Amino acid sequence: MNVDKYFVRRAVALAVLVLAVVGGFSLVRAAFGGGGDGAAPPTTPTTAAGEPAPTSTNVGTVPENTRTDNAAQIARANVPVLCYHQVRPMTASDSAAYVTEPSTLDDQLDAIKAAGYTTITLDQYVAHIKDGATLPAKPILLTFDDGSEGHYTQVLPRLQERGMVATFFIMTVTLGNENWLTREQVQELDAAGMSIGSHTWDHHDVTGLRTAKDFRTQLTEPRRTLEKLLGHPVTVLAYPFGLWNRSVVPHVERAGYTSAFQLAEKADPRYPMHSIRRIAVGEESGADLVRQIRGAFPATTPALAS
Numbered sequence: 001m002n003v004d005k006y007f008v009r010r011a012v013a014l015a016v017l018v019l020a021v022v023g024g025f026s027l028v029r030a031a032f033g034g035g036g037d038g039a040a041p042p043t044t045p046t047t048a049a050g051e052p053a054p055t056s057t058n059v060g061t062v063p064e065n066t067r068t069d070n071a072a073q074i075a076r077a078n079v080p081v082l083c084y085h086q087v088r089p090m091t092a093s094d095s096a097a098y099v100t101e102p103s104t105l106d107d108q109l110d111a112i113k114a115a116g117y118t119t120i121t122l123d124q125y126v127a128h129i130k131d132g133a134t135l136p137a138k139p140i141l142l143t144f145d146d147g148s149e150g151h152y153t154q155v156l157p158r159l160q161e162r163g164m165v166a167t168f169f170i171m172t173v174t175l176g177n178e179n180w181l182t183r184e185q186v187q188e189l190d191a192a193g194m195s196i197g198s199h200t201w202d203h204h205d206v207t208g209l210r211t212a213k214d215f216r217t218q219l220t221e222p223r224r225t226l227e228k229l230l231g232h233p234v235t236v237l238a239y240p241f242g243l244w245n246r247s248v249v250p251h252v253e254r255a256g257y258t259s260a261f262q263l264a265e266k267a268d269p270r271y272p273m274h275s276i277r278r279i280a281v282g283e284e285s286g287a288d289l290v291r292q293i294r295g296a297f298p299a300t301t302p303a304l305a306s
């Protein structure tokens with residue numbers, strides 16, 4: 001073989017390879033919205049298999065003749081929903097019911113994944129319960145209440161490592177305070193494919209609200225604050241302390257919330273979308289948590305179509 005020709009062929013092959021790699025990288029960068037300017041990291045979460053994780057734009061389809069009456073919505077609400085509070089190293093005065101150690105969260109997320117669950121977004125969950133939109137097999141909704149700093153520093157990286165998504169219910173009075181999420185961190189959670197909901201202004205028990213001004217302060221304004229921050233609608237509430245009653249629901253609806261999450265009480269037959277059930281998670285092991293999930297949300301498949 002002519003040596004010059006050999007080197008030319010190798011140089012061409014190398015150039016093609018470089019172009020393919022650079023081109024591929026550009027495509028990936030374009031797809032993930034990441035910039036070469038050192039600004040935002042790739043924002044589309046992926047599953048372990050490298051597929052795009054669910055986002056608010058890919059809610060399932062609604063099969064024909066799907067029932068949307070209250071009984072059907074309650075039956076569909078057997079999708080497990082977990083409620084976490086703070087995630088950070090424990091101190092002596094902490095309650096294991098409200099603080100989860102980062103290493104415990106690792107164990108729990110691994111156990112959830114090993115048990116075959118797929119995390120879903122808030123939009124996917126609501127579209128399923130409300131309208132019967134389809135979900136991936138073994139769906140689960142992870143929610144984190146209050147808006148403490150650990151949700152960004154501890155929770156987000158652990159979710160991203162595993163290609164998982166979660167929902168964060170933010171109390172707006174603490175935004176930017178020490179040990180709490182900043183506005184930018186809430187924006188980054190949202191941009192990373194996580195879901196954001198409201199948790200009132202200052203963690204007020206909404207059953208104690210009386211005046212129009214109170215409802216505005218605790219329900220309408222926090223929703224608007226978050227919408228302005230994120231540039232898209234925020235329509236889901238988590239009741240502080242899980243407390244709610246029938247007389248407060250019309251106010252919650254008027255304030256623009258299409259659904260609301262409580263804690264472990266049964267869903268209300270009259271207001272199923274505003275009494276969605278969750279189980280609280282603290283320091284239990286991953287194995288215990290999976291047992292609890294199976295106990296609280298038995299996998300039944302009620303025949304709802306038709």
Ligand SMILES: [Zn+2]
Pocket residue numbers: 145146199203239240241
């Ligand atoms: Zn709370």
